[in-house]
Amino acid sequence: MRADAQDNRKRVLAAAEEIFGRTPGASTEDVAKLAGVGIGTVFRHFPTKTELLEAVLTVRLERLRDRATELAGEADAGAAFFGFFSQVVAEASTKLAIAEALLASGSAAGASARNAGAGMREAFGTLLSRAQQSDAVRDDADFPEVYALLIGASRGATAANLEPLVRDKMLEILYDGLRPDRS
Amino acid sequence: MRADAQDNRKRVLAAAEEIFGRTPGASTEDVAKLAGVGIGTVFRHFPTKTELLEAVLTVRLERLRDRATELAGEADAGAAFFGFFSQVVAEASTKLAIAEALLASGSAAGASARNAGAGMREAFGTLLSRAQQSDAVRDDADFPEVYALLIGASRGATAANLEPLVRDKMLEILYDGLRPDRS
Numbered sequence: 001m002r003a004d005a006q007d008n009r010k011r012v013l014a015a016a017e018e019i020f021g022r023t024p025g026a027s028t029e030d031v032a033k034l035a036g037v038g039i040g041t042v043f044r045h046f047p048t049k050t051e052l053l054e055a056v057l058t059v060r061l062e063r064l065r066d067r068a069t070e071l072a073g074e075a076d077a078g079a080a081f082f083g084f085f086s087q088v089v090a091e092a093s094t095k096l097a098i099a100e101a102l103l104a105s106g107s108a109a110g111a112s113a114r115n116a117g118a119g120m121r122e123a124f125g126t127l128l129s130r131a132q133q134s135d136a137v138r139d140d141a142d143f144p145e146v147y148a149l150l151i152g153a154s155r156g157a158t159a160a161n162l163e164p165l166v167r168d169k170m171l172e173i174l175y176d177g178l179r180p181d182r183s
Numbered sequence: 184m185r186a187d188a189q190d191n192r193k194r195v196l197a198a199a200e201e202i203f204g205r206t207p208g209a210s211t212e213d214v215a216k217l218a219g220v221g222i223g224t225v226f227r228h229f230p231t232k233t234e235l236l237e238a239v240l241t242v243r244l245e246r247l248r249d250r251a252t253e254l255a256g257e258a259d260a261g262a263a264f265f266g267f268f269s270q271v272v273a274e275a276s277t278k279l280a281i282a283e284a285l286l287a288s289g290s291a292a293g294a295s296a297r298n299a300g301a302g303m304r305e306a307f308g309t310l311l312s313r314a315q316q317s318d319a320v321r322d323d324a325d326f327p328e329v330y331a332l333l334i335g336a337s338r339g340a341t342a343a344n345l346e347p348l349v350r351d352k353m354l355e356i357l358y359d360g361l362r363p364d365r366s
Contacts, residue, residue, distance in 0.1 A: 138356075145353040148343040152353070155342060156335020162327070170328040170335070173321075177360025 009045045011035040017056045021094030024101035028052065053102040054110050060095050061116035064088060068123030078136025081127045082175055085150060089171060090164075092154035121147065138180045149174060192228045194218040200239045204277030207284035211235065236285040237293050243278050244299035247271060251306030261319025264310045265358055268333060272354060273347075275337035304330065321363045332357060 001009070015035035019026045028049050032039045046052035067087065071080040102109060109117070128146055131137040137146075153174060157167045184192070198218035202209045211232050215222045229235035250270065254263040285292060292300070311329055314320040320329075336357060340350045 140352075141356055142349075142352065144343070144345070144349045145356060148339045148345055148349065148353045149336075149356065150339075151342050152335035152337075152339020153332075154335075155338035156331045156333075159334050159338060160327070160331040162331055166325075166327045166331065169323075169325065170331045173324055173328060173332065173360040174357065175360070177356040177358070 005045075008035075008037055008041050012037060012042050012045055012052070013055060013059055016052050017059065017094075017098070020053060020056060020098050020101050022097070024097045024104065050102065050105045050107045053098060053105060054107070054113055057095070057098050057102060057109060058112045058116050060091075060098065061113060061120050064091075065116060065120040065123050068120060068127055072123060072126045072130060077127070077130035077134040081131035081137060084124065084127055085153075085175075086168075086171055088150060089153045089157050089167065093158040096155065096158050124150070135180055137178050141178060146178070149178075188228075191218075191220055191224050195220060195225050195228055195235070196238060196242055199235050200242065200277075200281070203236060203239060203281050203284050205280070207280045207287065233285065233288045233290045236281060236288060237290070237296055240278070240281050240285060240292060241295045241299050243274075243281065244296060244303050247274075248299060248303040248306050251303060251310055255306060255309045255313060260310070260313035260317040264314035264320060267307065267310055268336075268358075269354055271333060272336045272340050272350065276341040279338070279341050307333070318363055320361050324361060329361070332361075 012031060012035045016031045019030050019034055023030075028042055028046075029039055031052070032042045035042070042052070046055060064087075068084050071084050074080045099109070124147065125143050128137060128141075128143060132139055132141070153171065156162075157170065160166075162170065195214060195218045199214045202213055202217055206213075211225055211229075212222055214235070215225045218225070225235070229238060247270075251267050254267050257263045282292070307330065308326050311320060311324075311326060315322055315324070336354065339345075340353065343349075345353065
């Protein structure tokens with residue numbers, strides 16, 4: 001792909017992420033407008049809205065995976081784990097809106113989004129193990145229930161349309177449950 | 184309504200709850216078959232599938248509200264609060280399936296389901312206050328974040344399709360966070 005074509009692709013993706021995160025039912029025309037490109041350019045890179053949504057979701061999951069991988073190298077394993085958890089929950093509403101728009105378009109997430117999701121879960125598992133080794137998270141919490149709490153907190157915050165303050169109080173309760181016994 | 188008509192209505196509702204909880208896309212014919220009534224009987228009571236779904240959702244919410252109200256009279260306020268929380272999460276997958284089928288039918292929950300939902304939330308708030316007064320739940324947890332945790336645990340358990348054992352471990356972590364500081 002030529003450099004200007006790559007540049008256009010990135011602009012379309014960034015515009016799509018912004019628009020679909022707010023308004024899942026937005027049109028491809030809206031995306032082209034915000035990206036400052038013609039509708040033909042959008043369709044050249046993403047022949048269908050489904051392909052565009054899929055690409056946006058993949059980018060978001062890859063970004064989270066890269067963030068988790070980066071945090072796994074930090075010295076404070078507890079701060080890395082809880083920081084990543086909070087970031088996922090804070091960004092959940094736009095990610096869920098995109099995933100739901102994809103579903104509404106009649107398509108489940110394809111291979112690229114699924115791969116990125118698997119990479120994200122694996123990196124989150126590493127963050128959990130490290131936090132447990134450094135006594136920041138209780139030992140008896142296994143990955144499936146901790147991951148279910150991550151999904152649950154994300155969906156709970158989105159469904160209840162929580163203000164940031166309430167969301168933080170919700171997470172504080174959850175994190176107290178995840179910490180080793182304080183007694 | 185005559186006694187046999189009331190009886191038929193109840194049978195249709197029970198059949199609809201069972202079928203839509205498993206298979207949100209099921210047809211009104213499937214409901215009639217399981218209820219052992221003719222399709223005309225279903226349509227006489229519920230002219231559209233949307234009305235049937237709405238009635239099923241209302242029945243479920245009213246049942247939860249009644250259960251919470253009943254539990255608010257029990258001596259062990261902590262057991263009442265956590266028991267109700269666990270029941271809501273355990274039953275969430277079928278309730279969410281019904282709510283999503285209603286949404287997919289192009290309708291949001293109407294007044295009767297909304298009223299039943301408000302009654303359920305109010306009764307849950309009473310359970311929370313009583314549990315806090317008896318030191319079973321931390322004082323600094325306000326209703327909005329505790330309710331968000333209830334919704335989140337329900338959606339997390341459903342989305343991750345959790346086995347009962349993992350679901351219980353998830354709730355154990357959550358409940359430890361909700362209890363007063365153990366130190």
